Amino acid sequence: MESSKSISESEWKVLEILWDKPGSLIGEIRDALSGSGWSYSTIKTLVARLVKKGALRAEDSPQGKRYYPEVDEDESRRDETKHFLERIYNGSVRMLFSNLVKGSKLSEEEAEELMGLIDKMED
Amino acid sequence: MESSKSISESEWKVLEILWDKPGSLIGEIRDALSGSGWSYSTIKTLVARLVKKGALRAEDSPQGKRYYPEVDEDESRRDETKHFLERIYNGSVRMLFSNLVKGSKLSEEEAEELMGLIDKMED
DNA sequence: ATCTATAGTTTACATCTGTAGCCTCAATTT
DNA sequence: AAATTGAGGCTACAGATGTAAACTATAGAT
Numbered sequence: 001m002e003s004s005k006s007i008s009e010s011e012w013k014v015l016e017i018l019w020d021k022p023g024s025l026i027g028e029i030r031d032a033l034s035g036s037g038w039s040y041s042t043i044k045t046l047v048a049r050l051v052k053k054g055a056l057r058a059e060d061s062p063q064g065k066r067y068y069p070e071v072d073e074d075e076s077r078r079d080e081t082k083h084f085l086e087r088i089y090n091g092s093v094r095m096l097f098s099n100l101v102k103g104s105k106l107s108e109e110e111a112e113e114l115m116g117l118i119d120k121m122e123d
Numbered sequence: 124m125e126s127s128k129s130i131s132e133s134e135w136k137v138l139e140i141l142w143d144k145p146g147s148l149i150g151e152i153r154d155a156l157s158g159s160g161w162s163y164s165t166i167k168t169l170v171a172r173l174v175k176k177g178a179l180r181a182e183d184s185p186q187g188k189r190y191y192p193e194v195d196e197d198e199s200r201r202d203e204t205k206h207f208l209e210r211i212y213n214g215s216v217r218m219l220f221s222n223l224v225k226g227s228k229l230s231e232e233e234a235e236e237l238m239g240l241i242d243k244m245e246d
Numbered sequence: 247a248t249c250t251a252t253a254g255t256t257t258a259c260a261t262c263t264g265t266a267g268c269c270t271c272a273a274t275t276t
Numbered sequence: 277a278a279a280t281t282g283a284g285g286c287t288a289c290a291g292a293t294g295t296a297a298a299c300t301a302t303a304g305a306t
Contacts, residue, residue, distance in 0.1 A: 041266045077211055077222055084207045087132055088200055099200050104244040117237040121227040164296045
């Protein structure tokens, strides 16, 4: 697959909008991001960077450019997840959940059960 | 707790060594990171940045400075995890799980069960 | 005593990220 | 028509990050 460049946290938020409504115009993206606190300029920059990185495709239309995701949502999430797991939990889902379980309201038995299922899930 | 500055991916690898062997000397850190491909200079820079960020404490000793983590391992992992979940899964462990379970060997019932436990675990 | 490897400190430098302004052209409003 | 607003493209600029060299002070090797 296309060795996609890494997507920054801010860019990700923009991408999410396009995953939700592919083909949005820049104005629609801006509307969806009202409340983000970003200036219109910032939003344009983020969109431009995503296009440059190949994560979005811009297509001309009578209403202006329409933007489409070029990367798959689930796959992108999986990539991010994998990277995160490597980074923080040495790639182990078990370690992740064992950490999450600490401070949760699960009983000892439930925790045991959860971990058992996780083990079954992992390769 | 001190609102600790964010720790970069490279810095994290250094921190892990100190979590494993608190009080290590710079040379021991370097040894632990042979194989990382980093130059000694780079390693020194990373350690210095961690000290500056308050994630490590340097303590003089007859053998040279010994470095100690000033941030808790589990807590740091939890912070990173929380941030990751917000970023990618809208803060939902459930959503993360639903992504992870795709392509796993769990049966439908097991998946259900896991899901139940996860729901119980979340706030 | 001298040389050398290591530790400690400072500086460097390109890229990425967050955040935005400026300029121009076209459409819409007054 | 003049003024305002939005789209597109280019430029900016500081802080974070990856990666490391340079310089200095030392302590151990010869």
